[in-house]
Amino acid sequence: MYKILAINPGSTSTKIAIYHDDKEQFVKNIHHSNEELAKFKRISNQFSFRKEIILKELAHAGVDVKSFKAIVGRGGLIKPISSGVYEVNDAMVKDLTRVGVKEHASNLGALIAMDIANNIDNAKAYIADPVVVDELQEIARISGHVYFERISIFHALNHKAVGRAYAKKINKKYEDLNLIIAHMGGGVTVGAHKRGRVIDVNNGLDGDGPFSPERSGGLPTGSLVQLCYSGELTIEQMQKQLVGEGGFVSYLGTNSGLEVENRALDGDSEAMLIFEAMGYQTAKEIGAMSAVLKGDVDAIIITGGLAYSKHLTKFIEEHVSHISKVHVEPGEDEMSALALNGLAALKNEVETKVYS
Numbered sequence: 001m002y003k004i005l006a007i008n009p010g011s012t013s014t015k016i017a018i019y020h021d022d023k024e025q026f027v028k029n030i031h032h033s034n035e036e037l038a039k040f041k042r043i044s045n046q047f048s049f050r051k052e053i054i055l056k057e058l059a060h061a062g063v064d065v066k067s068f069k070a071i072v073g074r075g076g077l078i079k080p081i082s083s084g085v086y087e088v089n090d091a092m093v094k095d096l097t098r099v100g101v102k103e104h105a106s107n108l109g110a111l112i113a114m115d116i117a118n119n120i121d122n123a124k125a126y127i128a129d130p131v132v133v134d135e136l137q138e139i140a141r142i143s144g145h146v147y148f149e150r151i152s153i154f155h156a157l158n159h160k161a162v163g164r165a166y167a168k169k170i171n172k173k174y175e176d177l178n179l180i181i182a183h184m185g186g187g188v189t190v191g192a193h194k195r196g197r198v199i200d201v202n203n204g205l206d207g208d209g210p211f212s213p214e215r216s217g218g219l220p221t222g223s224l225v226q227l228c229y230s231g232e233l234t235i236e237q238m239q240k241q242l243v244g245e246g247g248f249v250s251y252l253g254t255n256s257g258l259e260v261e262n263r264a265l266d267g268d269s270e271a272m273l274i275f276e277a278m279g280y281q282t283a284k285e286i287g288a289m290s291a292v293l294k295g296d297v298d299a300i301i302i303t304g305g306l307a308y309s310k311h312l313t314k315f316i317e318e319h320v321s322h323i324s325k326v327h328v329e330p331g332e333d334e335m336s337a338l339a340l341n342g343l344a345a346l347k348n349e350v351e352t353k354v355y356s
Helices: 043-060 090-097 107-117 156-169 221-228 235-242 247-252 257-265 269-292 310-320 334-346
Strands: 003-009 013-020 023-031 070-073 085-087 124-128 178-184 188-194 197-201 299-304 326-330
Touching: 003 043, 003 107, 003 334, 013 043, 013 334, 023 043, 023 334, 043 107, 070 107, 070 334, 085 334, 090 107, 107 124, 124 334, 156 178, 156 188, 156 197, 156 299, 156 326, 156 334, 178 269, 188 269, 197 269, 221 235, 247 257, 247 269, 257 269, 257 310, 269 310, 299 310, 310 326
Parallel strands: 003 070, 070 124, 178 299, 299 326
Antiparallel strands: 003 013, 013 023, 085 124, 178 188, 188 197
């Protein structure tokens, strides 16, 4: 039996789960208050804080850390790579800690995994399907100006896990299907999955596509340029407008999808307009991805935390059901996906890739 620890650092929480082979034995979602996180100027400075909390939770649960055979962390903003399982190495650590790397909580996953694994005999540290998985077809990289290139940053781990699970459910192979998968959480990413490869997807961090609870998505570029040069905001404040203070936060003062939905259903017309506008933009992006797949779409899958909203998923389905059947898979299967990828690597069922 292989004992595996999965680590998924998020913006305001750190999720950990213990698996014995493919069976979940323990799961904990550790929430971090704004006061706790405000002590750290950069996300990278939270490394020791988050690692010690993980070790404390494991000790409290009576778990012997030395018994783990693999620590699998959520991958961060490293260089673009192909889908798969990667052993954490010095090159990856160097890229995650280099000056100028984009700040994202997932960057801590590989760093904490490697630090814990280094203190266990014969343990491996892995990441799997990080947010920078890049399978874009070349035509999808063209932006419209030579200074800019469209890049692949999306919820690759959950996209791939949900796609494979759906294929298994209908007794097909993921590599034999054309799927449009919309992940709706803190960010929204909609991908065109063609025979196992995500050939086009919006940049869910600070690029194009639908807005989300805390991200602005694609904005009118002329107005954006004017605001950038108005002198009203610093570059750091401007970046916050795109990620952290956009979307629901900008319009309604909260990043809670549940709160916005409750306000909308209780008669708040502004909340309903903004809530449905996010669904409207997501439906438009699904339509765009159907064009990428030339209308050959086996299914549309809506996933992520916001997929628990029946009002939102119904709204989207009404706009896109003419394209293909719609399957709703609420929540994120990321902890299971991390652990199962680690198990496959330990059992040599998949080739462990080398990051360079």
